[in-house]
Amino acid sequence: MTDATNIYDHAGEPSFGDYVALLKPRVMSLVVFTALAGLIVAPVAVHPFIAFMSILCIAVGGGASGALNMWWDSDIDAVMKRTKGRPVPSGRVTRQEALAVGLALSGFAVVMLGLAANWVAAGLLAFTIFFYAVVYTIWLKRSTPQNIVIGGAAGAFPPMIGWAVATGGVSIESVLMFVLIFMWTPPHFWALALFMNDDYTKAGVPMLTVTHGRKATRVHILVYTLLLAPMALALAATSIGGPVYLATSLVLNALFILGAIRLWRRDEDQAGADKYAAEKKFFRFSLLYLFLHFVALMVQSWIAPFGLGGW
Known part of the structure:
Protein backbone atom coordinates (compact mmCIF):
# COMPACT_ATOMS: atom_id res chain seq x y z
CA MET A 1 0.00 0.00 0.00
CA THR A 2 1.15 3.54 -0.65
CA ASP A 3 1.28 6.37 1.82
CA ALA A 4 -1.48 8.03 -0.17
CA THR A 5 -4.01 6.00 1.73
CA ASN A 6 -3.09 7.81 4.92
CA ILE A 7 -5.09 10.84 3.75
CA TYR A 8 -8.34 9.13 4.76
CA ASP A 9 -9.22 10.79 8.01
CA HIS A 10 -12.57 11.24 9.69
CA ALA A 11 -15.07 13.48 7.93
CA GLY A 12 -17.05 13.46 11.17
CA GLU A 13 -17.94 10.65 13.54
CA PRO A 14 -18.88 7.45 11.68
CA SER A 15 -22.43 6.21 12.06
CA PHE A 16 -23.60 2.68 12.69
CA GLY A 17 -24.55 2.51 9.02
CA ASP A 18 -20.94 3.26 8.04
CA TYR A 19 -19.72 0.22 9.95
CA VAL A 20 -22.46 -1.89 8.38
CA ALA A 21 -21.37 -0.71 4.94
CA LEU A 22 -17.79 -1.61 5.87
CA LEU A 23 -18.90 -5.26 6.06
CA LYS A 24 -20.20 -5.29 2.47
CA PRO A 25 -23.74 -6.39 3.34
CA ARG A 26 -24.69 -7.29 -0.24
CA VAL A 27 -21.74 -9.67 -0.52
CA MET A 28 -22.49 -10.93 2.99
CA SER A 29 -26.04 -11.78 1.94
CA LEU A 30 -24.73 -14.11 -0.77
CA VAL A 31 -22.36 -15.72 1.73
CA VAL A 32 -25.20 -16.27 4.21
CA PHE A 33 -27.57 -17.63 1.57
CA THR A 34 -25.17 -20.19 0.10
CA ALA A 35 -23.92 -21.24 3.55
CA LEU A 36 -27.51 -21.72 4.70
CA ALA A 37 -28.20 -23.79 1.59
CA GLY A 38 -25.21 -26.01 2.34
CA LEU A 39 -26.43 -26.50 5.89
CA ILE A 40 -30.04 -27.25 4.86
CA VAL A 41 -29.22 -29.82 2.18
CA ALA A 42 -26.75 -31.69 4.37
CA PRO A 43 -27.94 -35.16 5.45
CA VAL A 44 -27.52 -34.41 9.17
CA ALA A 45 -30.10 -32.40 11.12
CA VAL A 46 -28.78 -29.43 13.10
CA HIS A 47 -30.39 -27.96 16.20
CA PRO A 48 -32.04 -24.64 15.24
CA PHE A 49 -30.02 -22.66 17.78
CA ILE A 50 -26.73 -24.14 16.60
CA ALA A 51 -27.77 -23.49 13.00
CA PHE A 52 -28.62 -19.86 13.81
CA MET A 53 -25.35 -19.26 15.66
CA SER A 54 -23.36 -20.92 12.89
CA ILE A 55 -24.92 -18.83 10.14
CA LEU A 56 -24.41 -15.71 12.27
CA CYS A 57 -20.72 -16.55 12.66
CA ILE A 58 -20.35 -17.19 8.93
CA ALA A 59 -22.04 -13.85 8.22
CA VAL A 60 -19.69 -12.06 10.63
CA GLY A 61 -16.72 -13.81 9.03
CA GLY A 62 -17.89 -12.68 5.60
CA GLY A 63 -18.27 -9.13 6.91
CA ALA A 64 -14.78 -9.27 8.41
CA SER A 65 -13.40 -10.19 4.98
CA GLY A 66 -15.18 -7.17 3.51
CA ALA A 67 -13.68 -4.85 6.12
CA LEU A 68 -10.17 -6.17 5.47
CA ASN A 69 -10.72 -5.75 1.74
CA MET A 70 -11.76 -2.11 2.23
CA TRP A 71 -8.76 -1.51 4.47
CA TRP A 72 -6.29 -2.67 1.84
CA ASP A 73 -8.09 -1.35 -1.25
CA SER A 74 -8.91 2.13 0.04
CA ASP A 75 -6.51 3.76 -2.45
CA ILE A 76 -8.02 2.20 -5.56
CA ASP A 77 -11.56 2.43 -4.18
CA ALA A 78 -11.08 6.20 -4.05
CA VAL A 79 -10.58 6.49 -7.81
CA MET A 80 -13.32 4.09 -8.91
CA LYS A 81 -16.79 5.51 -9.46
CA ARG A 82 -18.43 2.32 -8.17
CA THR A 83 -16.52 2.31 -4.88
CA LYS A 84 -15.49 5.88 -4.04
CA GLY A 85 -18.49 6.30 -1.73
CA ARG A 86 -17.41 3.43 0.52
CA PRO A 87 -16.74 4.29 4.19
CA VAL A 88 -12.93 4.34 4.01
CA PRO A 89 -12.21 6.30 0.79
CA SER A 90 -14.97 8.77 1.67
CA GLY A 91 -13.26 9.40 5.02
CA ARG A 92 -16.13 8.28 7.24
CA VAL A 93 -14.07 5.38 8.64
CA THR A 94 -10.27 5.37 8.88
CA ARG A 95 -8.10 2.59 7.47
CA GLN A 96 -6.93 1.73 10.97
CA GLU A 97 -10.50 1.31 12.14
CA ALA A 98 -11.32 -0.89 9.14
CA LEU A 99 -8.32 -3.10 9.88
CA ALA A 100 -9.20 -3.34 13.58
CA VAL A 101 -12.84 -4.23 12.81
CA GLY A 102 -11.79 -6.83 10.25
CA LEU A 103 -9.28 -8.55 12.54
CA ALA A 104 -11.53 -8.48 15.60
CA LEU A 105 -14.56 -9.86 13.77
CA SER A 106 -12.43 -12.52 12.07
CA GLY A 107 -11.19 -13.86 15.39
CA PHE A 108 -14.64 -13.69 16.95
CA ALA A 109 -16.36 -15.47 14.05
CA VAL A 110 -13.86 -18.33 13.81
CA VAL A 111 -13.68 -19.03 17.55
CA MET A 112 -17.44 -18.82 18.05
CA LEU A 113 -18.13 -21.10 15.07
CA GLY A 114 -15.70 -23.64 16.47
CA LEU A 115 -17.44 -23.55 19.84
CA ALA A 116 -20.98 -23.50 18.44
CA ALA A 117 -20.56 -26.13 15.72
CA ASN A 118 -17.18 -27.80 15.13
CA TRP A 119 -13.59 -26.93 14.34
CA VAL A 120 -13.69 -28.26 10.79
CA ALA A 121 -16.26 -25.61 9.90
CA ALA A 122 -14.28 -23.02 11.86
CA GLY A 123 -11.09 -23.97 10.03
CA LEU A 124 -12.80 -23.59 6.66
CA LEU A 125 -14.12 -20.17 7.72
CA ALA A 126 -10.64 -19.07 8.83
CA PHE A 127 -9.15 -20.21 5.53
CA THR A 128 -11.89 -18.41 3.60
CA ILE A 129 -11.17 -15.12 5.38
CA PHE A 130 -7.43 -15.57 4.80
CA PHE A 131 -7.95 -16.44 1.14
CA TYR A 132 -10.13 -13.41 0.44
CA ALA A 133 -8.11 -10.90 2.44
CA VAL A 134 -4.57 -12.08 1.68
CA VAL A 135 -4.53 -14.31 -1.40
CA TYR A 136 -7.11 -12.38 -3.43
CA THR A 137 -7.11 -8.80 -2.10
CA ILE A 138 -3.43 -8.32 -1.25
CA TRP A 139 -1.76 -10.66 -3.74
CA LEU A 140 -3.85 -11.53 -6.80
CA LYS A 141 -6.10 -8.52 -7.41
CA ARG A 142 -3.31 -6.15 -8.44
CA SER A 143 -0.91 -8.66 -9.95
CA THR A 144 -2.70 -10.83 -12.52
CA PRO A 145 -5.72 -10.81 -14.85
CA GLN A 146 -6.49 -14.23 -13.39
CA ASN A 147 -7.29 -12.49 -10.09
CA ILE A 148 -11.00 -13.27 -10.19
CA VAL A 149 -10.47 -16.83 -11.46
CA ILE A 150 -8.30 -17.94 -8.54
CA GLY A 151 -9.70 -15.45 -6.05
CA GLY A 152 -13.22 -16.68 -6.75
CA ALA A 153 -12.51 -19.60 -4.45
CA ALA A 154 -13.11 -17.29 -1.48
CA GLY A 155 -16.75 -16.83 -2.42
CA ALA A 156 -17.18 -20.54 -3.14
CA PHE A 157 -16.40 -21.81 0.36
CA PRO A 158 -19.59 -20.81 2.25
CA PRO A 159 -21.74 -23.82 1.20
CA MET A 160 -18.85 -26.08 2.19
CA ILE A 161 -18.77 -24.38 5.58
CA GLY A 162 -22.52 -24.81 6.01
CA TRP A 163 -22.21 -28.49 5.07
CA ALA A 164 -19.35 -28.92 7.54
CA VAL A 165 -21.44 -27.34 10.31
CA ALA A 166 -23.95 -30.18 9.88
CA THR A 167 -21.66 -33.09 9.03
CA GLY A 168 -18.31 -32.16 10.53
CA GLY A 169 -16.58 -32.85 7.24
CA VAL A 170 -16.35 -32.44 3.47
CA SER A 171 -17.96 -34.60 0.78
Whole structure:
Protein backbone atom coordinates (compact mmCIF):
# COMPACT_ATOMS: atom_id res chain seq x y z
CA MET A 1 0.00 0.00 0.00
CA THR A 2 1.15 3.54 -0.65
CA ASP A 3 1.28 6.37 1.82
CA ALA A 4 -1.48 8.03 -0.17
CA THR A 5 -4.01 6.00 1.73
CA ASN A 6 -3.09 7.81 4.92
CA ILE A 7 -5.09 10.84 3.75
CA TYR A 8 -8.34 9.13 4.76
CA ASP A 9 -9.22 10.79 8.01
CA HIS A 10 -12.57 11.24 9.69
CA ALA A 11 -15.07 13.48 7.93
CA GLY A 12 -17.05 13.46 11.17
CA GLU A 13 -17.94 10.65 13.54
CA PRO A 14 -18.88 7.45 11.68
CA SER A 15 -22.43 6.21 12.06
CA PHE A 16 -23.60 2.68 12.69
CA GLY A 17 -24.55 2.51 9.02
CA ASP A 18 -20.94 3.26 8.04
CA TYR A 19 -19.72 0.22 9.95
CA VAL A 20 -22.46 -1.89 8.38
CA ALA A 21 -21.37 -0.71 4.94
CA LEU A 22 -17.79 -1.61 5.87
CA LEU A 23 -18.90 -5.26 6.06
CA LYS A 24 -20.20 -5.29 2.47
CA PRO A 25 -23.74 -6.39 3.34
CA ARG A 26 -24.69 -7.29 -0.24
CA VAL A 27 -21.74 -9.67 -0.52
CA MET A 28 -22.49 -10.93 2.99
CA SER A 29 -26.04 -11.78 1.94
CA LEU A 30 -24.73 -14.11 -0.77
CA VAL A 31 -22.36 -15.72 1.73
CA VAL A 32 -25.20 -16.27 4.21
CA PHE A 33 -27.57 -17.63 1.57
CA THR A 34 -25.17 -20.19 0.10
CA ALA A 35 -23.92 -21.24 3.55
CA LEU A 36 -27.51 -21.72 4.70
CA ALA A 37 -28.20 -23.79 1.59
CA GLY A 38 -25.21 -26.01 2.34
CA LEU A 39 -26.43 -26.50 5.89
CA ILE A 40 -30.04 -27.25 4.86
CA VAL A 41 -29.22 -29.82 2.18
CA ALA A 42 -26.75 -31.69 4.37
CA PRO A 43 -27.94 -35.16 5.45
CA VAL A 44 -27.52 -34.41 9.17
CA ALA A 45 -30.10 -32.40 11.12
CA VAL A 46 -28.78 -29.43 13.10
CA HIS A 47 -30.39 -27.96 16.20
CA PRO A 48 -32.04 -24.64 15.24
CA PHE A 49 -30.02 -22.66 17.78
CA ILE A 50 -26.73 -24.14 16.60
CA ALA A 51 -27.77 -23.49 13.00
CA PHE A 52 -28.62 -19.86 13.81
CA MET A 53 -25.35 -19.26 15.66
CA SER A 54 -23.36 -20.92 12.89
CA ILE A 55 -24.92 -18.83 10.14
CA LEU A 56 -24.41 -15.71 12.27
CA CYS A 57 -20.72 -16.55 12.66
CA ILE A 58 -20.35 -17.19 8.93
CA ALA A 59 -22.04 -13.85 8.22
CA VAL A 60 -19.69 -12.06 10.63
CA GLY A 61 -16.72 -13.81 9.03
CA GLY A 62 -17.89 -12.68 5.60
CA GLY A 63 -18.27 -9.13 6.91
CA ALA A 64 -14.78 -9.27 8.41
CA SER A 65 -13.40 -10.19 4.98
CA GLY A 66 -15.18 -7.17 3.51
CA ALA A 67 -13.68 -4.85 6.12
CA LEU A 68 -10.17 -6.17 5.47
CA ASN A 69 -10.72 -5.75 1.74
CA MET A 70 -11.76 -2.11 2.23
CA TRP A 71 -8.76 -1.51 4.47
CA TRP A 72 -6.29 -2.67 1.84
CA ASP A 73 -8.09 -1.35 -1.25
CA SER A 74 -8.91 2.13 0.04
CA ASP A 75 -6.51 3.76 -2.45
CA ILE A 76 -8.02 2.20 -5.56
CA ASP A 77 -11.56 2.43 -4.18
CA ALA A 78 -11.08 6.20 -4.05
CA VAL A 79 -10.58 6.49 -7.81
CA MET A 80 -13.32 4.09 -8.91
CA LYS A 81 -16.79 5.51 -9.46
CA ARG A 82 -18.43 2.32 -8.17
CA THR A 83 -16.52 2.31 -4.88
CA LYS A 84 -15.49 5.88 -4.04
CA GLY A 85 -18.49 6.30 -1.73
CA ARG A 86 -17.41 3.43 0.52
CA PRO A 87 -16.74 4.29 4.19
CA VAL A 88 -12.93 4.34 4.01
CA PRO A 89 -12.21 6.30 0.79
CA SER A 90 -14.97 8.77 1.67
CA GLY A 91 -13.26 9.40 5.02
CA ARG A 92 -16.13 8.28 7.24
CA VAL A 93 -14.07 5.38 8.64
CA THR A 94 -10.27 5.37 8.88
CA ARG A 95 -8.10 2.59 7.47
CA GLN A 96 -6.93 1.73 10.97
CA GLU A 97 -10.50 1.31 12.14
CA ALA A 98 -11.32 -0.89 9.14
CA LEU A 99 -8.32 -3.10 9.88
CA ALA A 100 -9.20 -3.34 13.58
CA VAL A 101 -12.84 -4.23 12.81
CA GLY A 102 -11.79 -6.83 10.25
CA LEU A 103 -9.28 -8.55 12.54
CA ALA A 104 -11.53 -8.48 15.60
CA LEU A 105 -14.56 -9.86 13.77
CA SER A 106 -12.43 -12.52 12.07
CA GLY A 107 -11.19 -13.86 15.39
CA PHE A 108 -14.64 -13.69 16.95
CA ALA A 109 -16.36 -15.47 14.05
CA VAL A 110 -13.86 -18.33 13.81
CA VAL A 111 -13.68 -19.03 17.55
CA MET A 112 -17.44 -18.82 18.05
CA LEU A 113 -18.13 -21.10 15.07
CA GLY A 114 -15.70 -23.64 16.47
CA LEU A 115 -17.44 -23.55 19.84
CA ALA A 116 -20.98 -23.50 18.44
CA ALA A 117 -20.56 -26.13 15.72
CA ASN A 118 -17.18 -27.80 15.13
CA TRP A 119 -13.59 -26.93 14.34
CA VAL A 120 -13.69 -28.26 10.79
CA ALA A 121 -16.26 -25.61 9.90
CA ALA A 122 -14.28 -23.02 11.86
CA GLY A 123 -11.09 -23.97 10.03
CA LEU A 124 -12.80 -23.59 6.66
CA LEU A 125 -14.12 -20.17 7.72
CA ALA A 126 -10.64 -19.07 8.83
CA PHE A 127 -9.15 -20.21 5.53
CA THR A 128 -11.89 -18.41 3.60
CA ILE A 129 -11.17 -15.12 5.38
CA PHE A 130 -7.43 -15.57 4.80
CA PHE A 131 -7.95 -16.44 1.14
CA TYR A 132 -10.13 -13.41 0.44
CA ALA A 133 -8.11 -10.90 2.44
CA VAL A 134 -4.57 -12.08 1.68
CA VAL A 135 -4.53 -14.31 -1.40
CA TYR A 136 -7.11 -12.38 -3.43
CA THR A 137 -7.11 -8.80 -2.10
CA ILE A 138 -3.43 -8.32 -1.25
CA TRP A 139 -1.76 -10.66 -3.74
CA LEU A 140 -3.85 -11.53 -6.80
CA LYS A 141 -6.10 -8.52 -7.41
CA ARG A 142 -3.31 -6.15 -8.44
CA SER A 143 -0.91 -8.66 -9.95
CA THR A 144 -2.70 -10.83 -12.52
CA PRO A 145 -5.72 -10.81 -14.85
CA GLN A 146 -6.49 -14.23 -13.39
CA ASN A 147 -7.29 -12.49 -10.09
CA ILE A 148 -11.00 -13.27 -10.19
CA VAL A 149 -10.47 -16.83 -11.46
CA ILE A 150 -8.30 -17.94 -8.54
CA GLY A 151 -9.70 -15.45 -6.05
CA GLY A 152 -13.22 -16.68 -6.75
CA ALA A 153 -12.51 -19.60 -4.45
CA ALA A 154 -13.11 -17.29 -1.48
CA GLY A 155 -16.75 -16.83 -2.42
CA ALA A 156 -17.18 -20.54 -3.14
CA PHE A 157 -16.40 -21.81 0.36
CA PRO A 158 -19.59 -20.81 2.25
CA PRO A 159 -21.74 -23.82 1.20
CA MET A 160 -18.85 -26.08 2.19
CA ILE A 161 -18.77 -24.38 5.58
CA GLY A 162 -22.52 -24.81 6.01
CA TRP A 163 -22.21 -28.49 5.07
CA ALA A 164 -19.35 -28.92 7.54
CA VAL A 165 -21.44 -27.34 10.31
CA ALA A 166 -23.95 -30.18 9.88
CA THR A 167 -21.66 -33.09 9.03
CA GLY A 168 -18.31 -32.16 10.53
CA GLY A 169 -16.58 -32.85 7.24
CA VAL A 170 -16.35 -32.44 3.47
CA SER A 171 -17.96 -34.60 0.78
CA ILE A 172 -18.43 -34.77 -2.97
CA GLU A 173 -21.69 -32.83 -2.57
CA SER A 174 -20.06 -29.91 -0.78
CA VAL A 175 -17.13 -29.92 -3.20
CA LEU A 176 -19.49 -29.69 -6.17
CA MET A 177 -21.35 -26.79 -4.53
CA PHE A 178 -17.96 -25.13 -4.20
CA VAL A 179 -17.17 -25.83 -7.86
CA LEU A 180 -20.53 -24.41 -8.96
CA ILE A 181 -19.74 -21.02 -7.41
CA PHE A 182 -16.06 -21.17 -8.35
CA MET A 183 -16.81 -21.67 -12.05
CA TRP A 184 -19.68 -19.16 -11.99
CA THR A 185 -17.56 -16.35 -10.54
CA PRO A 186 -15.38 -15.50 -13.61
CA PRO A 187 -18.22 -14.98 -16.14
CA HIS A 188 -20.21 -13.12 -13.48
CA PHE A 189 -17.43 -10.65 -12.67
CA TRP A 190 -16.08 -10.36 -16.21
CA ALA A 191 -19.55 -9.26 -17.31
CA LEU A 192 -19.35 -6.54 -14.64
CA ALA A 193 -15.86 -5.61 -15.80
CA LEU A 194 -17.08 -5.16 -19.38
CA PHE A 195 -19.24 -2.19 -18.43
CA MET A 196 -17.02 -0.98 -15.56
CA ASN A 197 -13.76 -1.20 -17.51
CA ASP A 198 -12.96 2.51 -17.23
CA ASP A 199 -12.96 2.22 -13.43
CA TYR A 200 -10.52 -0.67 -13.44
CA THR A 201 -8.30 1.10 -15.95
CA LYS A 202 -8.12 4.26 -13.81
CA ALA A 203 -7.39 2.21 -10.70
CA GLY A 204 -4.71 0.15 -12.41
CA VAL A 205 -6.40 -3.14 -11.59
CA PRO A 206 -5.37 -5.75 -14.21
CA MET A 207 -8.80 -7.14 -14.91
CA LEU A 208 -9.02 -9.22 -18.08
CA THR A 209 -10.85 -6.37 -19.84
CA VAL A 210 -7.89 -4.08 -19.12
CA THR A 211 -5.06 -6.46 -20.06
CA HIS A 212 -6.65 -8.38 -22.95
CA GLY A 213 -9.54 -6.20 -24.10
CA ARG A 214 -13.29 -6.66 -24.29
CA LYS A 215 -13.29 -9.07 -27.22
CA ALA A 216 -11.00 -11.55 -25.45
CA THR A 217 -13.05 -11.17 -22.26
CA ARG A 218 -16.21 -12.16 -24.13
CA VAL A 219 -14.45 -15.29 -25.40
CA HIS A 220 -13.40 -16.14 -21.86
CA ILE A 221 -16.96 -15.63 -20.61
CA LEU A 222 -18.26 -18.08 -23.20
CA VAL A 223 -15.59 -20.68 -22.44
CA TYR A 224 -16.16 -20.54 -18.68
CA THR A 225 -19.93 -20.63 -19.15
CA LEU A 226 -19.60 -23.80 -21.26
CA LEU A 227 -17.33 -25.34 -18.61
CA LEU A 228 -19.72 -24.31 -15.84
CA ALA A 229 -22.75 -26.12 -17.26
CA PRO A 230 -21.57 -29.74 -16.74
CA MET A 231 -20.28 -28.85 -13.26
CA ALA A 232 -23.67 -27.46 -12.30
CA LEU A 233 -25.51 -30.44 -13.77
CA ALA A 234 -23.21 -32.89 -11.97
CA LEU A 235 -24.87 -31.96 -8.67
CA ALA A 236 -28.08 -33.55 -9.97
CA ALA A 237 -26.42 -36.98 -9.82
CA THR A 238 -25.44 -36.69 -6.15
CA SER A 239 -27.43 -37.49 -3.02
CA ILE A 240 -28.69 -33.88 -2.83
CA GLY A 241 -29.77 -33.78 -6.47
CA GLY A 242 -32.97 -34.92 -8.11
CA PRO A 243 -35.52 -34.10 -10.81
CA VAL A 244 -36.35 -30.62 -9.48
CA TYR A 245 -32.72 -29.58 -9.42
CA LEU A 246 -31.97 -31.22 -12.77
CA ALA A 247 -34.86 -29.49 -14.56
CA THR A 248 -33.95 -26.13 -13.01
CA SER A 249 -30.28 -26.48 -13.88
CA LEU A 250 -30.97 -27.53 -17.47
CA VAL A 251 -33.11 -24.44 -18.09
CA LEU A 252 -30.75 -22.04 -16.32
CA ASN A 253 -27.64 -23.34 -18.06
CA ALA A 254 -29.32 -23.23 -21.47
CA LEU A 255 -30.25 -19.58 -20.89
CA PHE A 256 -26.82 -18.73 -19.46
CA ILE A 257 -25.02 -20.29 -22.45
CA LEU A 258 -27.36 -18.48 -24.84
CA GLY A 259 -26.56 -15.20 -23.09
CA ALA A 260 -22.82 -15.87 -23.29
CA ILE A 261 -23.10 -16.65 -27.01
CA ARG A 262 -24.95 -13.38 -27.56
CA LEU A 263 -22.18 -11.49 -25.74
CA TRP A 264 -19.53 -13.29 -27.76
CA ARG A 265 -21.22 -12.42 -31.06
CA ARG A 266 -22.12 -8.85 -30.12
CA ASP A 267 -20.73 -5.90 -32.07
CA GLU A 268 -20.12 -2.94 -29.76
CA ASP A 269 -20.05 -0.53 -32.70
CA GLN A 270 -23.69 -1.36 -33.43
CA ALA A 271 -24.87 -0.95 -29.84
CA GLY A 272 -27.80 1.31 -29.02
CA ALA A 273 -28.08 4.15 -26.55
CA ASP A 274 -27.04 1.95 -23.63
CA LYS A 275 -23.78 0.62 -25.01
CA TYR A 276 -23.49 -2.15 -22.44
CA ALA A 277 -27.13 -3.17 -22.06
CA ALA A 278 -26.31 -6.76 -23.06
CA GLU A 279 -23.51 -7.03 -20.52
CA LYS A 280 -25.70 -5.60 -17.76
CA LYS A 281 -28.48 -8.03 -18.64
CA PHE A 282 -26.05 -10.97 -18.53
CA PHE A 283 -24.65 -9.77 -15.20
CA ARG A 284 -28.11 -9.51 -13.64
CA PHE A 285 -29.10 -12.93 -14.93
CA SER A 286 -25.91 -14.44 -13.51
CA LEU A 287 -27.12 -13.48 -10.03
CA LEU A 288 -30.48 -15.14 -10.68
CA TYR A 289 -28.66 -18.17 -12.10
CA LEU A 290 -26.75 -18.84 -8.90
CA PHE A 291 -29.67 -18.00 -6.62
CA LEU A 292 -32.06 -20.39 -8.36
CA HIS A 293 -29.55 -23.25 -8.38
CA PHE A 294 -29.31 -23.14 -4.61
CA VAL A 295 -33.06 -22.62 -4.23
CA ALA A 296 -33.56 -25.77 -6.32
CA LEU A 297 -31.19 -27.71 -4.07
CA MET A 298 -33.11 -26.61 -0.98
CA VAL A 299 -36.49 -27.40 -2.56
CA GLN A 300 -35.15 -30.83 -3.51
CA SER A 301 -34.13 -31.35 0.11
CA TRP A 302 -37.49 -30.19 1.50
CA ILE A 303 -39.58 -32.50 -0.70
CA ALA A 304 -37.37 -35.56 -0.16
CA PRO A 305 -39.19 -36.69 3.05
CA PHE A 306 -42.40 -36.92 1.01
CA GLY A 307 -40.85 -39.30 -1.48
CA LEU A 308 -40.66 -36.61 -4.15
CA GLY A 309 -36.95 -35.91 -4.09
CA GLY A 310 -33.79 -37.70 -5.12
CA TRP A 311 -33.46 -40.57 -7.49
